[in-house]
Amino acid sequence: MSSYNNSARFNEARKVAIFGGTHGNEMSGVTLVNLWVKNSAEIQRKRVETKPFITNPRAVEKCSRYVDTDLNRAFSPENLSAPEGDNLPYEVQRAQEINRMFGPKGSPEAYDVIFDLHNTTSNMGCTLILESSKDHFNLQMMNYIKKAIAPASCLVLLNEHPLLKYSTSRSVAKHPVGLEVGPQPQGVLRSNIFEAMRIILKHALDFIELFNEGMEFPPCTVEVFRVSERVDYPRDANGNIIAMVHPNLQDCDWEPLNPGDPMFQTFDGKTIHYQGPGTVYPTFINEAAYYEKQQAFVTTRRETLLASAIRKHEN
Amino acid sequence: MELVCLPRLPRVAVCGGTHGNELSGVYLVRELLRVQRETSEKEKEEEDKKSMSVLTVLANPKAMQRCSRYIDTDLNRCFTHAILNSPLSDKPPYEMVRSRDLNALLGPKGSCEAVDLVCDLHNTTANMGLCFISYSDCDWICLHIFRHLQRQMPEISMRYIHFDVSNRESYSLDSIGKHGFAIEIGPQPHGVVRSNIYTTMKSGVQHMLDWVHFFNSGTTFEGGLVEVFTMVKNIDYPRDCVTCSITAAIHPKLQDRDFCLLHPGDPMFQTFSGETLRYKGKEALYPFFINECAYYEKGIALSLARKKHVMIPTVRVQTEQEEQANKLGFASEEEE
Structure with a gap:
C-alpha cells in the first residue's frame, strides 16, 4: 500500500557486488574486499546476495594503480565490444570479463548495485559518487547513508558531465555507487579511513535490506556537488608542472573558492589566483593519480536534488 | 669549550x-x-x-x-x-x-x-x-x-x-x-x-x-x-603466516604520533577484526617512520629509536696553513 501516489517502483536489489582494487594501490577497498572474500558474514543481508570482488588483481599484486591502463576508465562501449584477444591491454580484457560476470552493462541481467571502493590523497572525507541525477534508488540510498552516519558527514559528488564523465567499473550495474574516502596516501592503509569506509558500506547494505523487505522511502532532497570543470596545473612547454596547489587551497575540498582566491603557488613562490566568474566548490584537490590526467582539482556547483518516494515492485 | x-x-x-x-x-x-x-x-x-x-x-x-x-x-x-x-x-x-x-x-x-x-x-x-x-x-x-x-x-x-x-x-x-x-x-x-x-x-x-x-x-x-635519535629496531605488521598479507593496521592512537614516546603496553596495531595489539618491548622508545608507504614491502610498520644528547664542539674551518699541515700529516700517516 503506497502512501505516495507517484512512488517510483524498482525491483528488489538482490544482486549486489562490492568492488575493491579497481585501483591496486587504494588500500582500504583492497583490504576490506580481501577480508570479506575470506569471511563474508559482515556483508550478508536478508534477501540480498553480496559478492565481494577484487577487480584488478594484477595491479593489487604490484600495488600500483593499474598495469596497462586505468581500469576505471575502461568500460566504454568500444572496449567492451572490442574483439577479444591477448593483444588487448590487460585492463580492457579485465573489463570484458567483469562485464560478463556482473553485466552485461545496460542489460536486465546486470547486477542491481555495485559499490566500487576508492581512496584519494585529497582531503575529501567520505564521498559517494553518483552517476545520474535521475537515479532515485541511489539518491534514496545516499540520503539514508547521510542520515545514518550523522553527525559524521558524507557528501555526494554527481558526475554526469558530458565530457568529464568516464566509463567506470561500477557502471556495469543498474545502480552504480562510487565510494571515495580520503585523505590516504596510495599504498598506505590508515585505520581511520578503513573504518569510515566499512561503516558506509554497512549502512548502504542495511538500506538495501530494508528496501527489499518492502519499506517505502518517502520523497526527500539530497544535496549534491555537480562536477562542472577540470582545472589543470600550470605547465611549461614540456608539460611539466610549474606550480603546486596553493597552501590556502590545499586540503580545502568542498569549501567555496571565490574569484581572486589563491589557487596555485609556483615553484619560485608566486601566487596564481582563481579567475573564474563565480564561486565554485573544488574537490579532488591534489589527488596523486590525476597529475597524469592533467587535473589539479575539479570544480563543482552545489545543488539540491529531489528524490521521489521509492518502493519495490509487488511481484 | x-x-x-x-x-x-x-x-x-x-x-x-x-x-x-x-x-x-x-x-x-x-x-x-x-x-x-x-x-x-x-x-x-x-x-x-x-x-x-x-x-x-x-x-x-x-x-x-x-x-x-x-x-x-x-x-x-x-x-x-x-x-x-x-x-x-x-x-x-x-x-x-x-x-x-x-x-x-x-x-x-x-x-x-x-x-x-x-x-x-x-x-x-x-x-x-x-x-x-x-x-x-x-x-x-x-x-x-x-x-x-x-x-x-x-x-x-x-x-x-x-x-x-x-x-x-x-x-x-x-x-x-x-x-x-x-x-x-x-x-x-x-x-x-x-x-x-x-x-x-x-x-x-x-x-x-x-x-x-x-x-x-x-x-x-x-x-x-x-638531541639525537639512534635507531634501535624495526617492527613489522602482524601478518598471515600463509599469505604474508598484513592482518592489522597501525593503531589509530599510534598513527601520526611519530617521536611521541611509546611505552610498553601502549596500543600499536588494530587488527581487522578490531582487536588492539600492544607494544611488548621492555623499554619505552621513540617511534618513527610510522606507516611509511614504501616500507610495507620491506616488512617495516614502524621504527623505534632511543633518544640521547650529544655534545658537539665549537667548529671553524681550517686555515690554509692548517689544511696544508693536515694534508702533510695525513700523507705521512698513510706512508706508515
Missing part, C-alpha cells in the same frame, strides 16, 4: 629523485637547475666568488619519469662498498648501474676525490616533520648544519636520526660524500607535491647552503647539546 678545526667544504651536492615518487626533492632540484640555467654569466661570476660549488643531481631519472620509487631495485640501498665494487651481471638492474654512475660523479665513496657534502632529499608518508638521517652521531658538520636549521626554522619540528652503520655498510646515496645526510620530510603521499612540504624543504636546503658558505668563510660556530 673545545674548538675543532675542520677542512673546507668546497663541493656540495644536492640530490633529489633518488626515489622517483618523492616529489618535493624532484621539483626542488628541478627548480634549482632552472635557476642555474637562467642565471646570467655575470651572476655566475659572482657565484664563483662564493666559497663553494653546488652540484644539483636528479638521481633516478627513469623512476621519476614513471613516478615510481624505483625501476628494478631501491637505488638508495645500492651504495654499500660491496655493491659498488662487485662485478656487474650481464643484465644488471638499472639502479645498480645508476649507483655506479653516481659514485663516479660524486664519489668515489671513501676517497679524497669525493664531494665534501651530499644532501639527499626525501619524502615520507609518516608524520615525521623534517628529519636529518645520518650514519654518524659524531659528524660535527652534519650536526652543526642540523642545529643551524633548527635555529633558522623554529616553527618546523626537526629531528636528527642516527643509523648506527659503518661507512662500508652504509647503503644510501648520501654515504658517498665525505659528509652526508638525507633530509626526510613528511607527511606527504608519494606522487604528490604539497606546497607546505616543498617550501619547508626549499628553506632547509637554502639554510644548509648558507651554513656551508658561512663555515667556508671562516665563521666560528659554537658547540652545545644536540
Whole structure:
C-alpha cells in the first residue's frame, strides 16, 4: 500500500557486488574486499546476495594503480565490444570479463548495485559518487547513508558531465555507487579511513535490506556537488608542472573558492589566483593519480536534488 | 669549550629523485637547475666568488619519469662498498648501474676525490616533520648544519636520526660524500607535491647552503647539546603466516604520533577484526617512520629509536696553513 501516489517502483536489489582494487594501490577497498572474500558474514543481508570482488588483481599484486591502463576508465562501449584477444591491454580484457560476470552493462541481467571502493590523497572525507541525477534508488540510498552516519558527514559528488564523465567499473550495474574516502596516501592503509569506509558500506547494505523487505522511502532532497570543470596545473612547454596547489587551497575540498582566491603557488613562490566568474566548490584537490590526467582539482556547483518516494515492485 | 678545526667544504651536492615518487626533492632540484640555467654569466661570476660549488643531481631519472620509487631495485640501498665494487651481471638492474654512475660523479665513496657534502632529499608518508638521517652521531658538520636549521626554522619540528652503520655498510646515496645526510620530510603521499612540504624543504636546503658558505668563510660556530635519535629496531605488521598479507593496521592512537614516546603496553596495531595489539618491548622508545608507504614491502610498520644528547664542539674551518699541515700529516700517516 503506497502512501505516495507517484512512488517510483524498482525491483528488489538482490544482486549486489562490492568492488575493491579497481585501483591496486587504494588500500582500504583492497583490504576490506580481501577480508570479506575470506569471511563474508559482515556483508550478508536478508534477501540480498553480496559478492565481494577484487577487480584488478594484477595491479593489487604490484600495488600500483593499474598495469596497462586505468581500469576505471575502461568500460566504454568500444572496449567492451572490442574483439577479444591477448593483444588487448590487460585492463580492457579485465573489463570484458567483469562485464560478463556482473553485466552485461545496460542489460536486465546486470547486477542491481555495485559499490566500487576508492581512496584519494585529497582531503575529501567520505564521498559517494553518483552517476545520474535521475537515479532515485541511489539518491534514496545516499540520503539514508547521510542520515545514518550523522553527525559524521558524507557528501555526494554527481558526475554526469558530458565530457568529464568516464566509463567506470561500477557502471556495469543498474545502480552504480562510487565510494571515495580520503585523505590516504596510495599504498598506505590508515585505520581511520578503513573504518569510515566499512561503516558506509554497512549502512548502504542495511538500506538495501530494508528496501527489499518492502519499506517505502518517502520523497526527500539530497544535496549534491555537480562536477562542472577540470582545472589543470600550470605547465611549461614540456608539460611539466610549474606550480603546486596553493597552501590556502590545499586540503580545502568542498569549501567555496571565490574569484581572486589563491589557487596555485609556483615553484619560485608566486601566487596564481582563481579567475573564474563565480564561486565554485573544488574537490579532488591534489589527488596523486590525476597529475597524469592533467587535473589539479575539479570544480563543482552545489545543488539540491529531489528524490521521489521509492518502493519495490509487488511481484 | 673545545674548538675543532675542520677542512673546507668546497663541493656540495644536492640530490633529489633518488626515489622517483618523492616529489618535493624532484621539483626542488628541478627548480634549482632552472635557476642555474637562467642565471646570467655575470651572476655566475659572482657565484664563483662564493666559497663553494653546488652540484644539483636528479638521481633516478627513469623512476621519476614513471613516478615510481624505483625501476628494478631501491637505488638508495645500492651504495654499500660491496655493491659498488662487485662485478656487474650481464643484465644488471638499472639502479645498480645508476649507483655506479653516481659514485663516479660524486664519489668515489671513501676517497679524497669525493664531494665534501651530499644532501639527499626525501619524502615520507609518516608524520615525521623534517628529519636529518645520518650514519654518524659524531659528524660535527652534519650536526652543526642540523642545529643551524633548527635555529633558522623554529616553527618546523626537526629531528636528527642516527643509523648506527659503518661507512662500508652504509647503503644510501648520501654515504658517498665525505659528509652526508638525507633530509626526510613528511607527511606527504608519494606522487604528490604539497606546497607546505616543498617550501619547508626549499628553506632547509637554502639554510644548509648558507651554513656551508658561512663555515667556508671562516665563521666560528659554537658547540652545545644536540638531541639525537639512534635507531634501535624495526617492527613489522602482524601478518598471515600463509599469505604474508598484513592482518592489522597501525593503531589509530599510534598513527601520526611519530617521536611521541611509546611505552610498553601502549596500543600499536588494530587488527581487522578490531582487536588492539600492544607494544611488548621492555623499554619505552621513540617511534618513527610510522606507516611509511614504501616500507610495507620491506616488512617495516614502524621504527623505534632511543633518544640521547650529544655534545658537539665549537667548529671553524681550517686555515690554509692548517689544511696544508693536515694534508702533510695525513700523507705521512698513510706512508706508515
